[in-house]
Amino acid sequence: MPPTLRQVAALPQLGLRPLTELRRGVTVRWVAVSELEDPTPFLEGGELVLTTGMRVTAEGAARYVARLVDRGVAGLGFAVGVIHEDVPRELLDQAREQGLALLEVPRPTPFIAIGMAVSRLLAAEWYGDVTRSSQAQRELTRAALKGPGPLIARLARELGGWALLLDASGEVRHAEPARARRRAPGLAGELERLRRTRSSRPRQGEAPASVALSGEEGHVVVQVVGLGGRPHGFLAVGTEDPLPPSAHAIVGAAVSLLTLQTESPGTRRRLRAALGGLLLGLPPDVAADGVLPEPPVRVLACAGGEAVLDALELDPAGERCLAVLLDDGRCAVIVPDRLAGQVTGLARASGPVGVSDPVDELGSPDQGLPHALVQAERALVAAWRVRAGRDSPHGVLCHADLPGQGLLGLLDPGLAQGFAESMLAPLRSEDPSLIDSLRAYLAANGQGEAAARALGVHRHTLRTRMRKAARLLGRDLDDPAVRAELWIALAVTDSPHTAIGHAGGSRNAPPEIA
Known part of the structure; x- marks a missing residue:
C-alpha cells in the first residue's frame, strides 16, 4: 500500500514539521504542487498538496481548507520563508478545526525533494508488493x-x-x-x-x-x-x-x-470408479479409457519413494502411469509395457527397481496387479542384493530374471502347496520365527555369518536356530538337495493364492547380506 503521511513526515532529510495531528493510516498517493486558490479540480484525493501560500489569504483560509478536506487530500505542506515567514494563523486555525493535516516545509527543502522522496517510497512499496x-x-x-x-x-x-x-x-x-x-x-x-x-x-x-x-x-x-x-x-x-x-x-x-x-470432475469420477473396480476384481470397462494405463502393463517396485513420484511429475511418461507411495517409503508404479523402459530409467536414478512380468488383464484375481506387485517387490529385494554384492550403482532387476522361475513355474500350485506345508509344519508348530531364520540362511547360501547380519542377530544365535530347525525337520541342512527342497517350500508358501514365485517373498526392508 502507499506510504502513510506519518512516514513521509518522518523522513529526516525533508525536515517537515507537523502542525496538526497526523491521523494513523492516512496514505499519500502522490505529491501535487499548486498555487491556485482552488486546486481541487486537478486533484483526485490522497495527494500531499504543496504550496507557498501565494493565493492563500486570511479571508479565504476557511474556504481553501474546506475544499481540500472535501476532496480528500492526504495533507497540506506549506512552505515558509518564501511568501510567508510563518504559516498564517488563520490557515492553522482552520486546519485544526476542519481536520486537515498541515505540515510546515522549511525554506531549504525544495518541493521537488518531497516529490522524489514520495516517489521512491511508492516505487519501493510497489516492488515489495510485487515481490511478496x-x-x-x-x-x-x-x-x-x-x-x-x-x-x-x-x-x-x-x-x-x-x-x-x-x-x-x-x-x-x-x-x-x-x-x-x-x-x-x-x-x-x-x-x-x-x-x-x-x-x-x-x-x-x-x-x-x-x-x-x-x-x-x-x-x-x-x-x-x-x-x-x-x-x-x-x-x-x-x-x-x-x-x-x-x-x-x-x-x-x-x-x-x-x-x-x-474442473475435471468427470475424469476423477472415472478414475475412482476404475480403481474401485480393480479393488473388487472387476475388469476395467470403457469408462476407464484414457484414465488407467493401457494393458499390457508392468508394476515397478521402486526404492526411491517420493523421489520417483517427483520424477514422474516432470516427465510426460508420468501421465500414463499410476504411482502409489507405500507405507515403508517405497513406491509402486503401474506403467504401460511400452513405456516400462523409459519409466524404469527415471526411477533407477533414485534407487534400485524391481520389475514385474507383463499383466494383460488388470482385474484378474490370480494373475492381475496384486500378483504383479508381489513379483516386483521380490525383484526389488534381489536388486538390493545385487547392488550390495557388486557395489554397483542403482540397479534394475526383472522378475523373469530371478533364478529358479522356470522350475517353479512347472509346479502344480495345489500339489506344491501341500508339499510345502507338510515340510515346514514342524517349524511353524514349534517356533514360527525359525521360518525367517531359515529363509535368511538359504538366501545366504548357507553362510551363517552373512545370514546372521541380515537378521541382526549374533552368528552363534543363528547357529543354534539352524541346529534346532535341522532337528525338527529331521534333515541335514548342509545337504544341497535338502536346501533345494526347503527353498522350493518357502517359495510356494510365499505365494499361497497365486502362481508360485521366487523364494523369500517380499519384505518390509531389503536384506542386507554382504
Missing part, C-alpha cells in the same frame, strides 16, 4: 500440490487472516484456523446471491465472481470457485484491514488453483 505477491503465489502453488487443505492454510498465513473453502452447498470443506468455521453461517446469504447471479448469467465475464463485505469483525471477500453457471465451491477470506491490490492478486491465484483442481 510473486513469492506468495509460488508458495500457494507448492501447497496446492498437496491438496486444497494445505492451500487454504497457506493462504490464511499469507493474508494474516482466516480462510474458508466451502463446497457448492455452503458446507465447510477446509478452515484455517479451525475456529473460522463459525463464520460460514453468516455467509449463506452472499453464497445464495452468487449462485443466482451465476446461474442466470452463466457466461464468463457476465456474472460477478466475488463479493466484498465490511463490518465490525473486519473485511471479508467471497469468490466463486469454478467456471460456467454452476459454482463448484466458494473461497472466503477475512482480514482486519481491507485487502490491498497485492493481496487481491494472491486470493485470485488461490481461486485459480482451486478451480483447476475442481
